[in-house]
Amino acid sequence: MKEHILPPPAPANAQEQQKSRCRMASWYSIRTLCAILIINVFIWFHGSAFVPRTHHNSSGKQTDLEKFEKCSIDTFVGTGMEFLKTAERPPLEEYVLRRNNLAKALVADSVDAFVVEPGYTFSYYANVTQPQWEVWEPEERPFLMVIRPTKNDDGEIVANTTFLVPSFEEVRARLLKMPFEEEIEAVPWEEHWNPYVTLYTSGIWGDKLSPVLMVDEEIRDFIQRGLDNHGFTVVGLSGEVEAVRQIKTERELGILSAVNTGTVEAIRAMRTCLYPGVTENEVAAVLDNTMRAAGFEPFFDIVEFGKSAALPHGGHDGERKLAPGDFILIDVGSHLYGYSSDVCRTFYPSFFPNPPPPEYNLTEHLAVWTLVLDAQAASVKAMVPNATAASVDIAARSIISAAGYGQYFTHRLGHSIGIKAHESPYLNKGNFEAKLRPGMVFTSEPGVYVLGKFGVRHEDILVVREDGEAENLSGGFAVSPWEP
Numbered sequence: 064m065k066e067h068i069l070p071p072p073a074p075a076n077a078q079e080q081q082k083s084r085c086r087m088a089s090w091y092s093i094r095t096l097c098a099i100l101i102i103n104v105f106i107w108f109h110g111s112a113f114v115p116r117t118h119h120n121s122s123g124k125q126t127d128l129e130k131f132e133k134c135s136i137d138t139f140v141g142t143g144m145e146f147l148k149t150a151e152r153p154p155l156e157e158y159v160l161r162r163n164n165l166a167k168a169l170v171a172d173s174v175d176a177f178v179v180e181p182g183y184t185f186s187y188y189a190n191v192t193q194p195q196w197e198v199w200e201p202e203e204r205p206f207l208m209v210i211r212p213t214k215n216d217d218g219e220i221v222a223n224t225t226f227l228v229p230s231f232e233e234v235r236a237r238l239l240k241m242p243f244e245e246e247i248e249a250v251p252w253e254e255h256w257n258p259y260v261t262l263y264t265s266g267i268w269g270d271k272l273s274p275v276l277m278v279d280e281e282i283r284d285f286i287q288r289g290l291d292n293h294g295f296t297v298v299g300l301s302g303e304v305e306a307v308r309q310i311k312t313e314r315e316l317g318i319l320s321a322v323n324t325g326t327v328e329a330i331r332a333m334r335t336c337l338y339p340g341v342t343e344n345e346v347a348a349v350l351d352n353t354m355r356a357a358g359f360e361p362f363f364d365i366v367e368f369g370k371s372a373a374l375p376h377g378g379h380d381g382e383r384k385l386a387p388g389d390f391i392l393i394d395v396g397s398h399l400y401g402y403s404s405d406v407c408r409t410f411y412p413s414f415f416p417n418p419p420p421p422e423y424n425l426t427e428h429l430a431v432w433t434l435v436l437d438a439q440a441a442s443v444k445a446m447v448p449n450a451t452a453a454s455v456d457i458a459a460r461s462i463i464s465a466a467g468y469g470q471y472f473t474h475r476l477g478h479s480i481g482i483k484a485h486e487s488p489y490l491n492k493g494n495f496e497a498k499l500r501p502g503m504v505f506t507s508e509p510g511v512y513v514l515g516k517f518g519v520r521h522e523d524i525l526v527v528r529e530d531g532e533a534e535n536l537s538g539g540f541a542v543s544p545w546e547p
């Protein structure tokens with residue numbers, strides 16, 4: 064819970080505010096005055112869609128925006144935030160498990176070692192992010208983690224990790240306190256040496272002539288060429304090694320469930336506090352502060368009203384004001400213990416009545432909302448072990464196409480998610496190579512975007528399970544535009 068701008072102390076809600084003012088009024092005028100105020104309160108809660116509201120900010124009164132933020136945070140915190148229970152910061156054993164899984168994958172892929180430089184995969188295996196190591200700018204001196212399979216005393220395949228590190232940086236590398244049970248093993252190289260020759264002649268390769276190294280997808284080209292030109296055989300990321308980060312451990316699932324369910328809950332809480340005239344940028348800021356109340360770190364928001372939502376990744380200036388009848392599309396992500404949420408809801412604010420008043424013709428909007436939900440449900444059914452990534456996209460796409468909206472579903476169905484919001488495998492209609500495996504986590508986010516009119520997207524997070532249907536990690540699907 065940090066850094067919300069707290070408004071000055073004020074009665075808990077508008078009704079109490081009005082009541083206390085009633086008490087101060089003289090007895091003569093009290094009945095008339097209170098009657099007027101009660102009518103006001105009634106309009107405020109039941110008919111505000113159709114009554115323009117003024118902003119006040121005098122004599123310590125909260126502005127609509129301040130009330131909105133307080134209401135959103137209070138509603139969110141008031142849920143009890145039970146979703147946090149499944150999350151714990153990954154302990155040391157988790158990193159040992161990941162590296163041992165990698166060691167087994169290296170054996171399965173007949174590769175001698177995996178090589179990675181600071182980045183997402185490095186943080187996955189050793190809890191150090193690129194900016195933690197490369198504090199000022201990307202570093203030209205190679206600092207490489209080299210993970211080799213070996214057998215422990217019980218004959219089990221486990222990881223043996225070595226770091227190729229600039230000599231003068233060895234102490235700094237140790238100060239990072241990476242999650243290892245023993246002291247880390249360093250192969251230091253002096254500034255005037257060739258680091259790749261240093262690694263090749265380090266003695267860790269036994270009698271192998273040209274050790275086969277699988278490099279991570281994020282490794283830079285000059286490092287890859289350096290290794291390839293100095294004794295090693297370099298191959299790109301693939302096979303079982305690539306699958307290690309794709310298949311989530313139970314601890315990872317616990318965090319992903321917490322952060323994604325919490326993000327949906329934050330949208331739901333915020334929704335009940337919306338008022339006409341609030342801007343997209345204001346909603347994004349309030350939603351971010353709402354998520355911060357759960358200890359989340361927001362990292363992206365797409366908030367779009369009405370026809371702005373026809374651009375799936377945003378692009379307008381965020382200054383559109385909320386008007387009755389507008390769909391609100393919110394696609395948002397936060398981090399918890401380094402894991403991402405990425406969910407989307409399309410809905411009406413609670414001040415907009417259900418069913419809509421007759422002067423709003425929302426027939427098409429509502430039909431498309433349901434169509435996109437049906438497409439999402441079909442994709443969830445298709446998320447079974449051994450299915451191709453393409454087949455899951457096609458399951459959703461065929462429903463939208465059959466209804467005549469195929470050309471308006473302009474992006475892929477989804478992607479995997481973990482420490483990055485977008486991870487492989489990708490669910491697009493051309494990806495017949497990637498097969499789903501139990502423990503893989505995907506977004507399902509079908510959408511329909513009609514330029515100049517509206518946009519609808521629903522996005523939830525699912526884990527593929529061995530038996531039965533994929534399980535949601537975002538707390539349950541949307542039910543209607545009034546129950547997102």
Ligand SMILES: *[C@@H]1O[C@H](CO)[C@@H](O)[C@H](O)[C@H]1NC(C)=O
Nearest residue numbers: 119120121122123126128129
């Ligand atoms: C309301 O007024 C106070 C002081 O007069 C000011 O500090 C605050 O920024 C104002 N809030 C808004 C949202 O304008």
Ligand SMILES: *[C@@H]1O[C@H](CO)[C@@H](O)[C@H](O)[C@H]1NC(C)=O
Nearest residue numbers: 152153154155190240241242
């Ligand atoms: C991983 O790093 C974070 C901070 O960067 C730290 O709080 C946490 O304790 C580390 N985890 C382990 C297992 O060392």
Ligand SMILES: *[C@@H]1O[C@H](CO)[C@@H](O)[C@H](O)[C@H]1NC(C)=O
Nearest residue numbers: 213223224245248266267268
């Ligand atoms: C890891 O490998 C190095 C070099 O082969 C060896 O000296 C060291 O004992 C190994 N460590 C473990 C924990 O197996």
Ligand SMILES: *[C@@H]1O[C@H](CO)[C@@H](O)[C@H](O)[C@H]1NC(C)=O
Nearest residue numbers: 421423424425426427428430
């Ligand atoms: C509402 O709009 C739909 C198309 O979106 C149209 O078919 C229908 O006739 C309209 N209804 C009314 C009452 O205008």
Ligand SMILES: *[C@@H]1O[C@H](CO)[C@@H](O)[C@H](O)[C@H]1NC(C)=O
Nearest residue numbers: 447448449450498528529530
């Ligand atoms: C998936 O395929 C693998 C091998 O191709 C097979 O062993 C496994 O039983 C299959 N799983 C399911 C659920 O069909």
Ligand SMILES: *[C@@H]1O[C@H](CO)[C@@H](O)[C@H](O)[C@H]1NC(C)=O
Nearest residue numbers: 320534535536537538539540
């Ligand atoms: C989604 O997951 C939550 C918690 O894991 C569960 O309570 C809920 O029933 C699930 N909803 C659906 C629609 O599967």
